[in-house]
Structure formats: structure tokens, C-alpha cells
Amino acid sequence: MTVQAxxxxxxxxxxxxxxxxxxxxxxxxxxxxxxxAYIRVSLVGIELLTVDARIVIxxxxxxxxxxxxxxxxxLLERGGGRELPDFIHDMQQSGATGKVSGAVKGAKKALSSxxxxxxxxxxxxxxxRKSSSSSRRRSS
Amino acid sequence: xxxxQTPVDTGLFVYAVVRADRxxxxxxSGVDGxxxxxxxxxxxxxxxxxxxxxxxxxxxxxxxAYSAVMEALVPGGAVAPIRFGLVVPDDSAVVxxxxxxxxxxxxxxxxxxxxxxxxxxxxxxxxDAILAELVHGYPEIAELRERTRGLPEDVGIGExxxxxxxxxxxxxxxxxxxxxxxxxxxxxMSTAHTVRRAPSPQAAVDAALLVETERAQELxxxxxxxxxxxxxxxxxxxxxxLAPYDFVGAA
Numbered sequence: 001m002t003v004q005a006x007x008x009x010x011x012x013x014x015x016x017x018x019x020x021x022x023x024x025x026x027x028x029x030x031x032x033x034x035x036x037a038y039i040r041v042s043l044v045g046i047e048l049l050t051v052d053a054r055i056v057i058x059x060x061x062x063x064x065x066x067x068x069x070x071x072x073x074x075l076l077e078r079g080g081g082r083e084l085p086d087f088i089h090d091m092q093q094s095g096a097t098g099k100v101s102g103a104v105k106g107a108k109k110a111l112s113s114x115x116x117x118x119x120x121x122x123x124x125x126x127x128x129r130k131s132s133s134s135s136r137r138r139s140s
Numbered sequence: 141x142x143x144x145q146t147p148v149d150t151g152l153f154v155y156a157v158v159r160a161d162r163x164x165x166x167x168x169s170g171v172d173g174x175x176x177x178x179x180x181x182x183x184x185x186x187x188x189x190x191x192x193x194x195x196x197x198x199x200x201x202x203x204x205a206y207s208a209v210m211e212a213l214v215p216g217g218a219v220a221p222i223r224f225g226l227v228v229p230d231d232s233a234v235v236x237x238x239x240x241x242x243x244x245x246x247x248x249x250x251x252x253x254x255x256x257x258x259x260x261x262x263x264x265x266x267x268d269a270i271l272a273e274l275v276h277g278y279p280e281i282a283e284l285r286e287r288t289r290g291l292p293e294d295v296g297i298g299e300x301x302x303x304x305x306x307x308x309x310x311x312x313x314x315x316x317x318x319x320x321x322x323x324x325x326x327x328x329m330s331t332a333h334t335v336r337r338a339p340s341p342q343a344a345v346d347a348a349l350l351v352e353t354e355r356a357q358e359l360x361x362x363x364x365x366x367x368x369x370x371x372x373x374x375x376x377x378x379x380x381x382l383a384p385y386d387f388v389g390a391a
Contacts, residue, residue: 012371012376013363013364013367013376013378018379018382021203026260027260027379028207028223028224028385030223032221032223033389034223035226035237035238062304062308063304063308064297064300065304066305067304067307068300069267069271070275070289071288071290071303073271
């Protein structure tokens with residue numbers, strides 16, 4: 001997404017040359033005239049890229065991510081970053097968390113059909129934060 | 141010579157249909173590194189290159205080569221891109237299977253595309269700026285935020301989901317409004333447009349515009365202006381001139 005841009009005019013508009021793989025895939029994927037009878041080449045590579053590009057993350061996880069981002073915001077009127085004690089949590093809620101991320105992972109796995117253990121990478125920014133419960137792992 | 145049990149693994153990779161009387165850019169190489177040539181039929185020509193990769197493609201270099209060929213064709217006249225992956229056995233099949241049966245359609249398509257190019261337009265958000273906008277604009281979001289922030293991640297999960305849901309809904313509305321506003325400026329400059337993705341927090345606008353070459357500068361200027369107005373809040377991106385991938389349908 002951050003391709004080096006040739007700045008022109010005001011310099012605010014991003015004008016990349018469409019050279020990155022992501023751009024090329026986005027531009028050409030599923031586009032152009034289709035002549036079904038003669039598609040003979042294997043499009044395996046393309047299909048994999050399609051799946052990558054279209055991974056849909058379950059909405060609950062999206063909501064949690066938005067909440068996380070909203071809470072991380074540094075607004076002027078913010079009340080200060082007190083840390084709550086680690087021990088305030090109840091097991092039922094943590095059980096729910098486990099289920100949610102389990103379902104999301106399941107969906108992801110189904111989508112990326114057999115690409116093995118990709119484990120959560122990008123959609124867990126909250127991991128960077130100090131964990132309140134080092135002893136408890138998600139869904140054992 | 142013997143009956144082919146396996147699919148043909150050599151042939152011609154087909155990029156696009158153009159007018160037969162145009163020149164091809166010199167030194168252009170295709171997906172296999174081989175030179176690009178024109179197979180003519182009447183007024184039409186198919187842009188092809190030799191292909192002998194054992195019937196497999198889809199590697200990154202192939203995609204890049206396909207796209208490079210297409211972009212190189214754009215300045216020389218109307219281009220009707222064929223979807224990536226078409227391999228035809230030989231010259232005569234290019235004519236009998238591709239060009240001849242669709243001669244009329246392809247001719248009218250090229251005529252329609254004449255003097256026009258595609259631009260892809262995208263407007264994405266600066267997340268923190270939008271979140272701040274929403275916190276300030278929606279008291280309920282601000283309140284839930286106050287209540288949940290600083291809590292450990294597994295506490296108040298219900299409220300945090302609610303917060304995220306409110307943010308998501310509000311943002312979607314914002315994206316629809318922004319899309320309407322931006323497209324109201326851009327669409328009149330185009331002869332056709334397609335919305336590639338509906339407005340969402342990921343991108344307010346993700347669209348393709350078919351634009352007359354003479355109006356390209358006007359489009360760029362408008363995009364520059366809008367990018368400047370949106371700075372800090374949205375990022376605007378303009379890709380092109382491209383071949384009209386989104387405007388050739390499934391002929």
C-alpha cells in the first residue's frame with residue numbers, strides 16, 4: 001500500500017505506478033474478456049492470491065478491533081492511562097473471548113483452505129499490550 | 141502426432157484485442173519472455189506471445205508481464221483486454237476461435253473504447269482521524285469508550301463489542317457519505333464507471349472510471365484538489381491510465 005509515489009501537483013495525491021504485485025492483482029483480477037473454452041493454463045497461483053485478497057474476518061472480531069483502536073486513541077480530553085489491576089476478570093468472559101477467536105480462526109482456516117498454521121498475525125494488535133493474564137492461553 | 145492425451149502445453153498466450161492497423165510497441169516481451177506479436181483478422185488483431193510453460197502460469201512475474209504488456213498498448217489506441225490466462229494453440233485458432241466468431245462485437249467494443257482509458261480511484265481513511273471524528277460526533281461512542289478503555293482485554297467484552305459495533309456502523313455511514321460526495325465530482329468526468337467495492341471503513345471509494353484522454357488532466361486535477369482537501373483524513377489514490385479492464389464485459 002505504501003508504494004513510493006510520484007508526487008505531482010499539490011503532492012497530496014498518491015500516483016503510484018502499478019508495479020507492486022498487490023496493485024497488479026487488484027487491477028487485473030477477474031477482469032477482461034472471458035473466453036471460457038480456451039482457458040487452459042492453470043490458474044492455481046491466481047486462485048491463491050484471490051483467497052488472500054478476500055479474507056473476510058468475522059464481524060465480531062472487526063468490532064473488537066475497532067473498539068481497541070478507539071480506546072487506544074490519544075484524544076486531548078483523555079482521562080489518563082491508569083492501569084487496572086490484573087486480577088479483575090471473570091472466567092466466563094474469558095471463555096467467550098476464546099470462543100470468538102476460535103470461530104474467527106475457523107472461518108479463516110476454511111477460507112485459506114489448508115494453508116496450515118497461519119495463526120493470528122495481523123488482526124491481533126492487542127497482543128502488543130501487556131497481557132493481563134499470562135497464565136491463561138486462548139482455548140487450550 | 142499421436143492423439144493428445146494431455147492438454148496442449150505450448151501455444152499462444154493472448155493479451156488483448158486491438159485494431160489490426162496499429163503498431164505494437166517495439167521490444168515488448170510477454171509472460172514467457174518471448175516477443176509480442178499481432179495476429180490479424182480483418183480490422184481486428186489479437187496481441188499474443190509464444191507460450192511454452194508447460195501449461196502453468198500465475199506466477200508473480202507472469203502477472204507483472206501481462207499487466208506491463210497491457211499498459212504498453214494503451215497509448216497506441218483502443219485495447220480490449222482478454223482476461224489473464226487465455227492460451228490458444230496457434231494463429232489459426234486465434235482467428236477461428238477468438239476473433240472471427242466475435243468480429244462484430246469486438247469491433248464495436250473497440251470503437252466505443254476509442255480515445256478512452258481507465259483510471260482506478262481509491263479513497264482510504266486515516267484511521268485515527270476518523271475514530272477521533274466519531275468519538276467527537278457520537279456521544280454514545282464517547283461514553284462507551286470512557287467506560288471500556290483501560291480495562292484488560294477480557295473484561296467488559298460485551299461493551300467493547302457494542303462500542304466496536306457503533307463505531308463500525310457510524311463509519312459505514314460516513315463512508316457512504318464520502319463516497320457520494322467524491323463520486324459526484326468524478327463520475328461526470330467519465331463516460332462510464334464501476335464501483336469495485338462498496339463504501340466501507342476500508343475504503344470510501346474504490347472505483348474504476350472510463351475517461352476520455354482529453355479529460356484525463358481534468359480528472360487528475362480534481363483528484364489533486366480533493367486529496368488536498370482530505371489530507372489528514374483520507375488518502376486518495378489514482379492509478380492509470382490503464383487498459384479498460386473493467387469495461388469490456390464478458391464478450
